[in-house]
Amino acid sequence: DQVSALLDNSGQGFLSFQGDLLVQPEFSHPCLAFFGGSPAGKPVDELLFSGDEHARDTLRACIEEALKEKDSSRAELYLSLLPEEIAIGARVLKAEFKPLDRAIMVVLTDITGEKALAAQVARERTRLEMIVSAVTYGNDFFDAVAEFTGFVQDGAGMWRGRDRAVLYRTIHTFKGTFNQLGFHHLPTALHDVESSLQRLGSRADGADAAAMVFARDWQGVLNADLETVRDALGDDFMARRGVVTVTPEQAKRFERFARGLLDEADVPDVIEEIAAIRTVSLRQAIGDFDKMIHQISARLEKEVAPLVVEGDDVRIDPEVFGPFLRSLGHVFRNAVDHGIEDPDCRLSTGKSEVGTITCAIRRVDGALAIDIADDGAGIDVETLRRRAAELTAADVSAWDIADLVFADGISIRTEATELSGRGVGMTAVKASVEELGGSVRIDSRPGRGTNFLFHIPFPPQVEGR
Template sequence: MSSNAKDNVQGRPDTSTRSWFAVSIAITVLLVGFLLWHLVYSYQLMVSFREREFVIERSSWQLLLYAESMQMYALVATTSGDINWERNYLETRPQLENVLQKIQELMPSQEVEKIVEEINEHLTVINELEEEVFSLLKRGEKREAYNLLSGWEYTKNRMDFSDRTRDLTELIQKRLQERTAYDTTRLAVLLVLGGLGVLVLSWVVTLRIWRMQVRKKQEAEENISLLLNNSGQGFMLADENLLVDPNYSLECENIFGPRVAGNSLPDLLYPEGGYDREHFAGSLRMLMQEEDDFIQDNIISLLPEQLYVNHKYLKLQYRLISSTQIMLIITDITEKVLLEKEIQEEHKRLSFVVSALENKNDLLETLREYENFLEESRKQQKGDKPSTGPEIDQLFRKVHTFKGVFMQYEMPYTPEALHSVEQGLAEAARGRVEACSTPGSGELLPGQWLLQVLSRDKQVLVDSLGKGFLDSAREVSVSEDSLAGMESKAQELLESHAVPEQVQQGLSQLLYSLKKLRYKSLQLSLGKYARFVQQMADRSGKLLHPLHIQGDDIYFDPRVFNPFIKSLVHVFRNAVAHGIEDPEERLEKGKPESGQIQCRIENTPEGFVLSISDDGSGVDLEGLREKLRESGAYSLEELGLMDEKELLMQIFTPGVSTAAEADKCRGRGVGMDAVSAAVEALGGSIEVKSAADLGTEVVFYLPGQGFLKI
C-alpha cells in the first residue's frame, strides 16, 4: 500500500489531489460559463439582425408602395379630374422620405448611399412633374396634365426609380445574408471549439476522478480484507456451481485448510459425503434458482445453522447475493460449544446431586435393583444373545423403565447409555440381531459397559457428597428383610388355630404396625414424579401447573407394587410429551397457557383405583389407527370394527407410538406396554378415557392384596 493510501486509511486527506481537482472544476465552470454567455450574446445578436433585416426589407417594400401610391393618386386625379387626391398625395410623400432616411440609417454603406441618392434624384424629378400635374388640374387643364404623366420624361424617371429601388432591395438582402452567414459560422466555430474544450477538460477530470476512485476502491478492498481477516470469522462466496470464489477471508484457511478456492462448498462442509451433503447442495441450488423472497427465507431457515467439521463446531449464516452467488459467514464456536457442554454437564451433575438428596432411599434402592438386574442378565446370557420373542420384549421393557426412572433422578450418563442399548434391542426385536450397534462386544445387554457408565454416575455423588452417601443404609432400625420376616411369622401365627383369641388381636395390631413400618405412602411416591413432569415440560417448552394429587392415601408393599410405581414414569411422560400442548396452541384453543396433570386415589371394597389425567389434546385416534395399520398388528377391516374404547386400549400394544420419530423421551412404543405388564402382574386392569382437546385419563383398578388402607 502506498504512503498516500496509508494516509487516507489513517484519515489524512491528499491535499494535492484536492487542490488540482478544485482548479480543474473552476476552469471547467469558467469555460462553460463563457461559452454560455457567448451563446446567449450571439443569439441575441442574431435576433437583432433578424429584426433589423425584417425592418429593412419592410422599408424597401414600403418605398415601392409609397412611390406607386403617389403615382396612383396622380393618375386617378388626372383621370377623374378630382383635385382632392392631392391631399392623399401630400400625406404620402413625407412617409416616402422617412423610409429612405430609415434605410440609410439601418444599412450605412457607400453602395446604399449611392443608390439612395439616385432614387432621390428620380423622386425629385417625379415629384416636380406630379406637382405640375396637380397645378394643371387646378387650372382645369386636364388633358395637359394627362399628357405630362404619359410623357417620356415622367415614364423614364418612374422606370429608373423602380429599377433602382429593386437594386436597393437586392443589395440589402445580399448584405443581410452575408452577415447572417458570418454570424452563423462564427457561432458554429465557437460552439465546436468550446465543446472540444469542455470535452477535453471533462475527459481529463473524469480520468483523474476515475484514477482516484480506483485507488480508493483498492484501499477500501484492502481495508475490508484487513477487517475480515481480523474479524475471527470466515467469509466466502460460492457461484451457481457451488464452487468457492478466490476472494475469501483468512479464517477460512484456518477452518478448512490452505486449499479453499475452487473447492466445492458442500465438500468443504461435508467432507465425508453422504445424503446430508447432497441434500445441502440441492437446497443451495434451489435457493439460488428461487425468485420469491418468502420462499428464499424459508429455504435459508432450513439450512444447517451449526456443523461439526474438522473437529470444529461451526456456526453458519447465509446471504443470497444474486441468482448466481451466495455468501457464507462461518464462525468457529468450538470453545463456546465446549464451554456450554461443560456447563450443561455441570448442571446435570448438580441436578443429579440435588435429586439424590431429595430421593436418597428410593435412589439407593433403584441402584441396587439395577445392579442386580445387570448381574442376572449377564448370568442368563452367558455369552449368547437371546432369540427374538418374549425374552427380548421383557428385556426391552426393563431397560426402558430403568431409563425413565433414572431420567426422573436426572442421572447424567446412564439414561443415555440405556438409550443406545434400546436401539440395539429394537433392531434385535425386528430380527436384525447382527445390526446391533451397542457397545460391549456385540452383547444385546452389555452389562460390563453399563456398570462402567453407572460408576461414572456414582462418582458424581461421591465427589459431591462423599463415599458414605452410597454406603449408608435405609434410615430404618431394621432391614426390610427382617421386617418382612417378622410379618410372615405374625401372619402364620394369626392363621394358626392354636393361638388364643385374645392373642390374635394383639398379633393383628403387631402385623399392622410392621406393615406400616415397611410400606410406603402412595401419595408420597406419586409426589416424587412432580419434579420429573416439570422437567419434561421445561425441556419441551411447555407450561405446567404443579402435579396435583388428591383422594385417599394408601400404603403399599414396595416388594409388590414397586414395579408398577416405577412403570408410571411412562404414563407421566406421555401426558407431557403427547398430551399437554404448547402454550400458543393452548391459547388458540381457548385454554390456559399452563397445562394440568392430576392424580386421584380412591379406596374401594375390592382394592383401590388410581387415576392419572391431563387436560391436553387427547389421543389422536386417526394417528393411532394408522400406526396400528403400519405395524401390521391389525388389518384395516379389524380396525374399522373397533369401537373407541377398544381402540384406546391399543396404546398398550408393543411397538406402537404416535410420535413421528423416536428420541430419548418418546417414540419407542414400549413404555405403555411396560405399564400394562406391571398392572397385569398385580392382577389389575386398565381403562383409558380420552376426548379431543379435553384430555386423557388413565384409570388403574388394582386388587386389595399388598396394601393398607390408612
C-alpha cells in the first residue's frame, strides 16, 4: 500500500503488461489522466499508438523479442528501439520500457510543459538571431530585403520565356541568404516552394513554374519576419535603410569639395573617402560567413574552427558584388555539410577533431584571386558521377570534377534538406562569378579537402557598368 501511494503521488504513470499486451489491473493514478480513464485490460499498443499502425507493429515486434530474452541487457536493447516520446491527445509523454519477470513495465512522464518551453525558447532564439543580424549586418540585411522585394514586385511576368532552372536557383539562393540572416518564416516558405518546383519536374514550362511561385503571398511572409525586427528595434531603425553615416569632419570636407573650396592637394583624398563610403571590405564581407558556418556546424554536431580570411583587403562595390557574395553561402554551407567530417571520423583518420575553413584573397595582374579551402573529406567524384548518370540522359564518363559539381540538379544527397541536396546552389555560384566576367575551378583531394579558386577581373567586367 505504501509503495502504491508513492507511485500514485509521483506524478508519473506506471503500468505493466505481459505477452498478450493487455494492461494489468495495477497501475498508478496519473494513468487515469493520461488515458482519460482506466487502462486496465486494454491493449497497450492501441493505448500508446492509437493512430499509428506502423508504431503499433514496431511495439508488438520489439515486445515479442524482449519477452523471449532471458538476458535482461538484450531485452533492454530491443526495448530501446521503441519511441522515447509519445503524443496522446494534447499531451507529450516520455516513455521508458523496462523488462520485468515475463512482463514489461512502462513508465510515463508528462513532458508537455517542458516541450512547450523548449519550443518557446527556440522561437525566442530565432527571433533574437534575426534582430542581431539586422543590427550587426544592417547593410546585408536591408540589401537582401530590397532584392527580394524587387523580385516579388517584378512578379511572374519577368519569368515568361526564361529558363525555369534560373528561377529555381534564385529561390534556392534567397533561401540560403535569409537562413543566414536568421529569418524564421521566409526560409521555410522558400523551401516548400523549392519542393513544389522539384515535383513539377520537366512537365511545366517557365511560365507555369513562375505562376506557382508567385501564387504565394510573399510580401505577407516577409512582413511577418520584418515585424519581429520592427517590434524590437522600432520604426526608426527600419527607416534608416540605405542611410550612410559620416562624421561631422567628413561632412565639412565634402561640402567644401562640392563648393570647389577644397585645396587641390586634398581633392584625391576626399574622392577616395567618398568612394570608400559606398564600398565594403571584401575580407569583412567574407568573414561574416563565420556566423553561418558555426550555426550549421552546431546543427550537424561538427566542430569547425573560426573562419580565417587572409590576404589583401580589397574594397568592392556591394551592388556589383552582391549576387556573387550571396552565392558564396552555398560554398561555405557545402564545406560544412558535405566536406568537414564529424569529430569521431576525423580522429579515426588522424586529423584534428576540429575542421578548418579558410579564405585567401589576392590581387594578381588586374584580377582578384579568391581561394576558399576546407580540410574535409574531399569530393567523392565517382559517387557524384553515378548520381549524374542516374539523373541525366548524358554520357558523364568524361565529365571532370567541375562539370559534375556545377551541373544543374546534381547532388550526392538523395534527399533534400533545408541545408542542401537540391543540386542547384553550386550552379548559382558558377553563374554569379561568370556574370562578373570571372571563372572558378575546383581542386579536391580525397581525405584532405577541397579548394574553390575564383578568378575575377578587377574591376569586374559587368555589362552596363
